Amino acid sequence: MSLLLASAAAYPGAPTGNGPKFRGWAPGYPDGMTEWGNLVDRVARAQVLDKVAGMVRDAVHAVVRPGVVKDAAHGVWLGHPLHPALAQLPLGCYTGAALLDLTGAPDSGSSRLIGLGLLSSAPAAMTGLVDYADSHEEQQRIGVVHASANSAALACYVSSLLLRRSGRTKGGVAAGLLGYAFAMLGATLGGDLAFRRAVGANHAAEVPHTGPEEWCDLGAVTDFADGKPARRQAGLIPVMVVSSGDGFTVLHDRCSHMAAPLNEGDLVEVAGESCVECPWHGSVFRLRDGAVVHGPATAPQPVLDWQVAEGRLRAKVRTIPGVPAS
Numbered sequence: 001m002s003l004l005l006a007s008a009a010a011y012p013g014a015p016t017g018n019g020p021k022f023r024g025w026a027p028g029y030p031d032g033m034t035e036w037g038n039l040v041d042r043v044a045r046a047q048v049l050d051k052v053a054g055m056v057r058d059a060v061h062a063v064v065r066p067g068v069v070k071d072a073a074h075g076v077w078l079g080h081p082l083h084p085a086l087a088q089l090p091l092g093c094y095t096g097a098a099l100l101d102l103t104g105a106p107d108s109g110s111s112r113l114i115g116l117g118l119l120s121s122a123p124a125a126m127t128g129l130v131d132y133a134d135s136h137e138e139q140q141r142i143g144v145v146h147a148s149a150n151s152a153a154l155a156c157y158v159s160s161l162l163l164r165r166s167g168r169t170k171g172g173v174a175a176g177l178l179g180y181a182f183a184m185l186g187a188t189l190g191g192d193l194a195f196r197r198a199v200g201a202n203h204a205a206e207v208p209h210t211g212p213e214e215w216c217d218l219g220a221v222t223d224f225a226d227g228k229p230a231r232r233q234a235g236l237i238p239v240m241v242v243s244s245g246d247g248f249t250v251l252h253d254r255c256s257h258m259a260a261p262l263n264e265g266d267l268v269e270v271a272g273e274s275c276v277e278c279p280w281h282g283s284v285f286r287l288r289d290g291a292v293v294h295g296p297a298t299a300p301q302p303v304l305d306w307q308v309a310e311g312r313l314r315a316k317v318r319t320i321p322g323v324p325a326s
């Protein structure tokens with residue numbers, strides 16, 4: 001009963017009394033979720049967005065082919081996604097412009113900040129689209145709304161600049177503040193994508209903490225055929241084992257990009273190095289050290305130490321200097 005009252009207090013207008021127990025705004029979702037969280041979840045399930053989401057995804061794939069530019073846009077060179085970093089500049093400019101407008105500062109400062117924000121939004125949008133095209137369906141649905149909010153902000157800011165230049169400063173300020181509201185909506189949805197939907201997060205980051213610290217048996221060495229990835233369980237984590245005749249590679253099996261099973265991917269050779277290509281979005285990892293050769297993954301794939309004892313393959317997590325293994 002107290003839980004029911006707590007839910008009703010947290011959600012004004014929520015059903016109370018003898019009716020069905022309130023389960024949050026989206027049926028089947030747990031109590032305690034915020035109205036905003038439920039609203040975004042509804043967007044994530046809105047299949048009506050799939051057609052436009054698919055068109056945008058296919059267009060991005062057609063224009064940005066796998067290669068150096070795509071890898072750079074994902075942030076492979078940086079070790080984490082580039083888009084969130086680039087998005088800071090337009091948002092900072094727009095925030096500065098809004099503060100200047102709200103405090104009645106001279107218009108020239110706001111106009112310059114808006115102009116810089118518009119210029120810097122181009123690389124932010126480009127990198128965001130590249131990340132978007134290699135994400136899950138529900139993430140793309142939210143991505144469509146995220147991009148729409150940012151596009152609306154862009155239109156408002158262009159209008160704002162035109163109005164200011166024609167001497168209609170009040171209209172320009174109003175258009176700018178409306179643009180800021182859209183930009184904040186876009187930023188909030190971006191936060192949901194990054195932190196709730198884990199777009200761009202390293203999906204293998206927990207391995208040094210959850211992988212086995214002690215040698216863990218993976219099976220008889222004769223069980224592993226050369227050049228054929230095999231999936232095994234090493235304590236809490238799944239691993240991919242590749243036998244190469246003169247040794248083994250033991251990699252965490254869940255792709256650092258979005259947790260695809262790497263053992264279902266293809267073994268490929270890139271620049272003379274043996275690699276595995278992820279079956280979902282085509283990230284390529286070097287077998288000997290897990291380095292990212294091609295994105296969309298930006299974080300390396302954890303490699304486990306291995307040894308053969310009494311005819312059996314054993315593995316344990318490779319600790320990262322400065323990071324405790326448990």
Ligand code: FES
Binds near residue numbers: 256
């Ligand atoms: S899950 Fe996306 S590249 Fe592996």
